[in-house]
Amino acid sequence: MADPEVQRVNDIALTAVQALLGLISSDAVAVAIAVEEEGVLLSFWVRRHTAEIDEDIEPLPT
Numbered sequence: 001m002a003d004p005e006v007q008r009v010n011d012i013a014l015t016a017v018q019a020l021l022g023l024i025s026s027d028a029v030a031v032a033i034a035v036e037e038e039g040v041l042l043s044f045w046v047r048r049h050t051a052e053i054d055e056d057i058e059p060l061p062t
Helices: 004-020 051-056
Strands: 028-036 039-046
Touching: 004 028, 004 039
Parallel strands: none
Antiparallel strands: 028 039
């Protein structure tokens, strides 16, 4: 079984790479990654707000 921290880092990297390749949405133009003590925040800039963008957004866990 994979180390959970390694899996977490891989998931973050995969999401960022997919966004940069336009696989999340072709409207994504930039991605910012903020590493914080309690986690990682990915921010995406898009050309326009569409239904596809809304589908890609996942609520933050509470």
